[in-house]
Amino acid sequence: MKILRYNAFSQRGRGKLHNEDAVLLNGRVHQGSVREHGIIDVSRPCHFAVADGVAIGTLPRMASRLLLQILQNYLSEFTAAASLPTLLNQVQQDYVALSENSHLHGMAATLVGVCLFDNKATIFNVGDARAYLLADGQARLLSRDHSLVNDMIDNHEITPEQAIGKASILQGLTCQFVADANWDDFRVNLATHCLQPGERLILCSDGLNEALGDMQIAALFAEESEMEALHAFRAARQAGGTDDFSIIVLSA
Secondary structure (H helix, E strand, O other): EEEEEEEEEEEOOOOOOOOOEEEEOOOOEEEEOOOEEEEOOOOOEEEEEEEEEEEOOOOOOHHHHHHHHHHHHHHOOOOOOOHHHHHHHHHHHHHHHHHHHOOOOOOEEEEEEEEEEEOOEEEEEEEOOOOOOOOOOOOOOOOOOOOOHHHHOOOOOOOHHHOOHHHHHHHEOOOOOOOOOOOOOOEEEEEEEEOOOOOOOEOOHHHHOOOOHHHHHHOOOOOOOOOHHHHHHHHHHOOOOOOOEEEEEEOO
């Protein structure tokens, strides 16, 4: 049996009535006020994810929850030999189908998740929800934001150095799950990593990284604790963060 520890926390943003994030904890979708930790046996496939409902879309709270419910339906039958990009495209097709209900048309959500098997982690993201690897005192970004500035870098319209001064005005999302049959820009970022003893993987909504920089995140998680997810939430609030906050920490 191979064991990993997990620590999850999700809470609504300051001044908000509802939490528009949702979390998937190895088969269970949660929304609202979430605080949970435990251990998992990764000698069989396990799955975790964070979804963030896009505020300018329709019903953002429902958008994130429905996305994770659809995702879990597919992941429950997912095997190591299956194609994750194909699975996520099927999830998007089912999400688009929700738009047949006029009340759900225009829903949108971002997503970051991981499929774990033994010590291999396959990370996927759509939008700007993030995955970090914590190792050797540093926080390394494993996901890639689908943002205007990153698209411009990929298209060689600007250099990474030029992007530094433009990031604040070019961070608009260019890809997410959207319940709209006319939405045709759907892309998935994938990364793989073999988790080593002492390393940790963080999945989070932008409520963490919009409040704290990478160096602050690394310092915050310098020591492992069952309270670390709660401490991260408090640090984000103290730094002025007001957005919904969701984090899952997986420790090897």
